[in-house]
Amino acid sequence: MLDIKLLRENPELVKKGITAKKADPGLVDQFLKIDAEWRAATVQLESHRAEQKKLSQERKIEEAKQNREKIKQAEEELKTLEEKRSELWMRIPNIPSEDTPVGKDEGENKVLRKWGEPRKFDFPVKDYMAIGEAFDLIDTETAAKVSGARFGYLKGEAAMLEFALIQFGLSVLTNEKILKKIAAKVQKGYSAKPFVPVIPPVMIRPEVMQKMARLEPKEERYYIPTDDVYLVGSAEHTLGPLHIGETIPEEEFPIRYVGFSTAFRREAGSYGKDTKGILRVHQFDKLEIESFTTSENSRKEQDFIVAIQEYCMQQLELPYEVMQICTGDMGGPDIRQIDINTWLPSESKYRETHTSDFMGDYQSRRLNTKIRRKDATEFVHMNDATVFSQRPILAILENYQRKDGKVEIPKVLQKYVGKKIIG
Secondary structure, three states: OOHHHHHHHHHHHHHHHHHOOOOOOOOHHHHHHHHHHHHHHHHHHHHHHHHHHHHHOOOOOHHHHHHHHHHHHHEEEEEHHHHHHHHHHHOOOOOOOOOOOOOOOOOHHHHEEEEEOOOOOOOOOOOHHHHHHHHOOHHHOOOOHHHHOOEEEEEEHHHHHHHHHHHHHHHOOOOOHHHHHHHHHHHOOOOOOOOOEEEEEEEHHHHHHOOOOOOOOOHHHHEEOOEEEOOOOOOOOHHHHHHHHOEEEHHOEEEEEEHHHHHHHOOOOOOOOOOOOOOOEEEEEEEEEEEEEHHHHHHHHHHHHHHHHHHHHHOOOOOOOEEOOOOOOOOOOOOOEEEEEEEEOOOOOOEEEEEEEEOOOOHHHHHEEEEOOOOOOOEEEEEEEEEEOOOHHHHHHOOOEEEEEEEEOOOOHHHHHHHOOOO
C-alpha cells in the first residue's frame, strides 16, 4: 500500500499515477473521506477514554457507566471505519516511476535494447510443438485427457533441459565471483551477495496473498475452499512473506532469495491466446528471485537483477529484447516493470520469457517488513523477477534446430543434460 503521508499531502500525484495504470482515481477521494472520518472517530474515542479515567478517579459511578456505553459505540464505529479504510487503501495501486512509458496496453511498451541476431535458417523452420512431438518431448494430448486443456507433459530431453536451466540458474545466483562481475556493471562496488536457494510452499493463505497485493484478479487463482488456501501463481508469492512482521537490522541487507516452485494460473484473461502448445499453460515450473533492500539501493537492485537475467540469456546464446512495460500493461504493485522477450523463429517475433518487478515499499507496508536503521525504522524495498520458467525450453528447441531435424543443446547446458544433441 502507498505511504499515508503521500495520499494525504499529494493526492493529485497519486490520482495521476493510478489513472495511468487504468485504475479509478476516485479511489483516492473515497479513501481520504473515510480516512478523515477514521481520524475524527479516533479522536472521539480517545476523548471518551480520557473522560472515563477522570470519572473513575472522581468515583462518579453512574456517569462512568453511561460513558462506557459511549466508548463501546465509538469502538464499534471505529472498527467499521478501519475495515472500510483498509479495504480502500489496499485497492489503490502503486504509482509508476517517472521513466515508465505512459500507455494504454502492451502495444505501447518500449524496447530498451536488443541482444543477438536472430538466426537465418536455410530450411523450413519447425515450431517447438512439431519438434517436441517428433522426439516425444512434449505431450499435450495425453495431458488433456488426464488434466484438461492447457496442460502438458515434458518428457525426455525436454525435462532434462528444465532441470539443466534450474541448475545453471542456481550456479549463477549462488556464485559471488560471477555476481561481482555483473554487479560492477550496475555500479562499482555494488553488493554481490549471493542468493539463498529456497523451495517455498505452493499454497498461501488469502490474507497473506492480499498482503502481497497478488490476490486479485481472483479469477486467475486456483482456490481450495476446504483449506481456505490459494495455489501460488509464482514462487514470489510465498517468498515475499518470508519476513512478514519482522524488523531486520540494516547490516543484513541486501537479503536475496532464489526460489523454485510449481506455479498455477487459470489464464482466465487470455481467452483465445496461445491455446495450442505449452507457451501459456495452467501449471508450470519457475525459478524466481525475491530481493529485500534499503530504499537507496532498490532501483539499482532491479538493474542488477535484469543484468543477471541478461547474462543468463547471453550464456544460452538466445536472441532477446529488453522491454520496459508501460503504465497500462504493468502490475498493480509495480513501480517499474522490465520484461525480457526471447526470439521464437516459428513466429518471427520475440515472446515474453522473463519479468522483473520493482515494488518499492508497497508490499512491505502490507507485510509490515521493516529495516532497523541507526536512529529509526522504515519499510524495506522489494524486487522480484524470473530467472527461468519453462518458456526458454521452447526457444531453445526452435533456435537450436538443425536441417537434419535434430536439435543442438546450448553449450552451457550440455554438462547438465549429459549430451550435445537431441535426436
